Amino acid sequence: MAAITDLSDLINRQSGGNNGSPENIFFHKVPRVSGVAATAPIAGRGCSLWQYDGMPAGGAVPTSGAIPTDATTGAIPFTPPGGSRDKHLIGASIAPLVAGVYLLYDRLFHIGGLSGISTAAQTVQGSPASPALTRNTGGAGNIAFYEIYTIIGITSTTLTMTYTNQGGTGSRTSTINIGATNFREVTRMQRIPLAAGDSGIQSIQSVQLTATTGTAGNFGITIAQPLAWIPVGAAGTMGWRDYTTGLPGIPVINPDACLSLMFIPASATAPELFGSLATIEK
Amino acid sequence: MALTDFDEYVEKLQENRVADFQLSTSIARTLRLNASWQSLLPAPAVPTTSVALNKDSAQSMGPIPEISSGRLTFLGARINTSSFGAGGMLLVDLLNVSGGLNATLTTAQTTNLPTAALTRYTSGEGVMAGIVIYTTVGTTATTVTISYTNSAGVSGRTSTATSFGGTLFREPAILIPIPLEAGDTGIRSIESVTVTATTGTAGNFGVCLFKPLAMISLESATGAMPLDAVSTGCIIGSLAEIDTDACLTISPFTAITNTMTGAIILTEA
Numbered sequence: 221m222a223a224i225t226d227l228s229d230l231i232n233r234q235s236g237g238n239n240g241s242p243e244n245i246f247f248h249k250v251p252r253v254s255g256v257a258a259t260a261p262i263a264g265r266g267c268s269l270w271q272y273d274g275m276p277a278g279g280a281v282p283t284s285g286a287i288p289t290d291a292t293t294g295a296i297p298f299t300p301p302g303g304s305r306d307k308h309l310i311g312a313s314i315a316p317l318v319a320g321v322y323l324l325y326d327r328l329f330h331i332g333g334l335s336g337i338s339t340a341a342q343t344v345q346g347s348p349a350s351p352a353l354t355r356n357t358g359g360a361g362n363i364a365f366y367e368i369y370t371i372i373g374i375t376s377t378t379l380t381m382t383y384t385n386q387g388g389t390g391s392r393t394s395t396i397n398i399g400a401t402n403f404r405e406v407t408r409m410q411r412i413p414l415a416a417g418d419s420g421i422q423s424i425q426s427v428q429l430t431a432t433t434g435t436a437g438n439f440g441i442t443i444a445q446p447l448a449w450i451p452v453g454a455a456g457t458m459g460w461r462d463y464t465t466g467l468p469g470i471p472v473i474n475p476d477a478c479l480s481l482m483f484i485p486a487s488a489t490a491p492e493l494f495g496s497l498a499t500i501e502k
Numbered sequence: 503m504a505l506t507d508f509d510e511y512v513e514k515l516q517e518n519r520v521a522d523f524q525l526s527t528s529i530a531r532t533l534r535l536n537a538s539w540q541s542l543l544p545a546p547a548v549p550t551t552s553v554a555l556n557k558d559s560a561q562s563m564g565p566i567p568e569i570s571s572g573r574l575t576f577l578g579a580r581i582n583t584s585s586f587g588a589g590g591m592l593l594v595d596l597l598n599v600s601g602g603l604n605a606t607l608t609t610a611q612t613t614n615l616p617t618a619a620l621t622r623y624t625s626g627e628g629v630m631a632g633i634v635i636y637t638t639v640g641t642t643a644t645t646v647t648i649s650y651t652n653s654a655g656v657s658g659r660t661s662t663a664t665s666f667g668g669t670l671f672r673e674p675a676i677l678i679p680i681p682l683e684a685g686d687t688g689i690r691s692i693e694s695v696t697v698t699a700t701t702g703t704a705g706n707f708g709v710c711l712f713k714p715l716a717m718i719s720l721e722s723a724t725g726a727m728p729l730d731a732v733s734t735g736c737i738i739g740s741l742a743e744i745d746t747d748a749c750l751t752i753s754p755f756t757a758i759t760n761t762m763t764g765a766i767i768l769t770e771a
Contacts, residue, residue, distance in 0.1 A: 231741065232506060235575055237505065246628065246630070248681075252662065255664075273662045275680075277682050294684075311738045312738065315590050455757065456589055458718075459719075465735070492534065495717075
């Protein structure tokens with residue numbers, strides 16, 4: 221990967237020089253899913269915008285395990301880099317109706333159709349993993365979420381995730397609560413912590429509930445590679461990040477990345493937003 | 503052509519070539535997008551037939567600097583807000599506008615449609631569509647869809663239903679972005695508009711097609727914001743290429759009611 225050399229290199233490429241191929245990507249989301257008002261998110265907790273209508277259109281609820289890409293409906297579209305160049309994310313902004321923090325991530329894997337009443341091990345990718353990750357395959361930095369597609373039950377229980385960590389060690393386990401208020405609603409996206417010492421995920425073999433939540437519903441598991449956090453302090457303002465001068469540095473976007481958004485709202489209102497990503501190639 | 507380095511960037515800033523604008527009224531609604539080009543001075547007429555816009559249109563700030571064979575490039579902005587409130591704006595190339603639609607009809611409306619053929623971004627890739635309200639529509643909240651041709655040239659595409667009518671979706675000069683049908687990444691033309699149920703008042707609304715160019719954050723406590731592509735941040739889309747015939751205009755969003763004046767700094771690179 222070739223790094224941006226200095227400010228002059230950045231300016232030159234951003235203004236179209238040296239195959240910089242600057243691309244400013246714009247998107248918007250409205251608080252509706254398939255034309256119907258979206259379920260209100262939970263203040264302070266993760267909400268998936270994967271299915272939200274807008275430009276791009278909302279993504280479908282996954283069934284069997286799949287590797288979404290830039291060509292998958294729901295992904296924020298972009299032009300893959302040319303030649304052997306990388307696509308660098310140099311800035312991002314979001315202007316929403318609801319304040320909070322937005323996570324731009326590459327949706328590496330997703331599966332739906334899991335049951336909130338089954339206490340058997342429910343296969344995610346299985347072992348050996350199928351489908352295996354095709355991006356960030358080493359797993360470093362990858363994180364996992366459970367994502368609610370149809371509301372599950374009112375009884376809180378424990379989800380145990382069995383996975384292979386970033387070092388290739390299988391049968392690692394970690395747990396998180398699921399079910400009951402704030403952990404059952406449609407579009408809830410709850411991060412699943414990793415076992416002590418782990419810093420990433422290569423694959424997830426299965427998940428298992430300790431007890432029924434009371435309603436099967438439909439939930440899924442998503443593996444994500446975080447790319448950037450974009451905080452927005454107040455509704456009606458624009459949160460922006462300049463990655464040439466601030467953390468997390470200048471992320472590289474995989475040519476096949478399924479760019480998606482997760483949102484942690486400051487209030488329980490489904491967000492409407494307009495956003496942009498600035499990129500150059502090198 | 504492109505800017506060679508930081509020194510050339512500074513030299514171009516010093517040329518101070520700008521297109522400026524002044525809004526005659528406060529934005530119509532807070533938090534969401536506004537079609538504030540209708541408030542530019544001198545005021546554009548309410549459109550009837552679909553009109554393809556360019557740098558000489560009343561909806562455009564100006565003057566757009568003349569260039570020779572180079573690249574018209576967005577360097578920065580100087581923006582003033584009346585109430586010192588935080589907010590922001592989209593810088594857009596407004597491609598066409600039309601009006602004359604009725605918010606009480608529930609049939610597919612084709613008045614002043616299809617939209618005028620695009621003269622820039624002609625494939626429609628990355629082009630967005632919006633509803634613009636010219637005369638207040640009704641208080642009953644409903645939804646609206648459009649039938650459009652996507653950027654691949656496929657006609658008969660239908661947007662997903664989105665909010666229309668009722669408070670904050672009925673006032674003049676608001677902009678309601680339209681969600682696309684699954685798989686689409688842009689719009690080439692709009693053939694019809696359908697309101698799901700009457701809003702209660704006919705009003706006058708239309709559609710527009712626009713290409714976003716940049717987002718600009720307005721966050722100075724003094725209300726006066728000199729922004730450039732390198733030193734200030736606050737701009738996503740810095741150094742973007744601007745079509746030399748662009749109808750360059752703004753769609754602001756703010757936390758509180760504001761009027762705005764300002765200038766966009768442009769150069770040939």
